[in-house]
Amino acid sequence: GQQVMQIPQYQHVQEGEDFTTYCNSSTTLSNIQWYKQRPGGHPVFLIQLVKSGEVKKQKRLTFQFGEAKKNSSLHITATQTTDVGTYFCAGPGSGNMLTFGGGTRLMVKP
């Protein structure tokens, strides 16, 4: 079945440094979604990308969807302590079932 992998699993950064998480699917995706889960909280939708090569920005966050629609990335510029949490990508697989990546846990040192 479809697999969605994310790297890295964990990332420690100093506040102000940049951060990137990568998402790779074993199959071509019709779209990819990104979620953020704060410690002790539940996943919250950030964005959905649909088009090949699409790039979207939300303030300091930049999301990219690969040309082959099998990979995606989330880049955060100048991290802040409020960015702490786990970032998940998710894509529809067989039967349109949404498959989540394992997540990247971001820790920010003030």
Add this chain to the structure above:
Amino acid sequence: KAGVTQTPRYLIKTRGQQVTLSCSPISGHRSVSWYQQTPGQGLQFLFEYFSETQRNKGNFPGRFSGRQFSNSRSEMNVSTLELGDSALYLCASSLGWNGEQFFGPGTRLTVL
């Protein structure tokens, strides 16, 4: 609009017992999905319901079942609980197929 609500928020059971968790989606959302989240396995898809029909099912044993009512509220049941069933169970609703998922706060199940 009220968000997705889940009850109970916390539950402690012993092995062999069964449990029923409840989820009320956002008003107007007809799709409800359930996920199991554990530290080691991440977010694992359990099943999805749309208009009272199960549309998708993840790779979980038959002890895990669910249903959806005509008002879109959903329940999931786990029978013959095992220690490994300890997890955060998240419910998410969406407007349609593969749309943005709105997650509830989850039910933290501990099996002793």
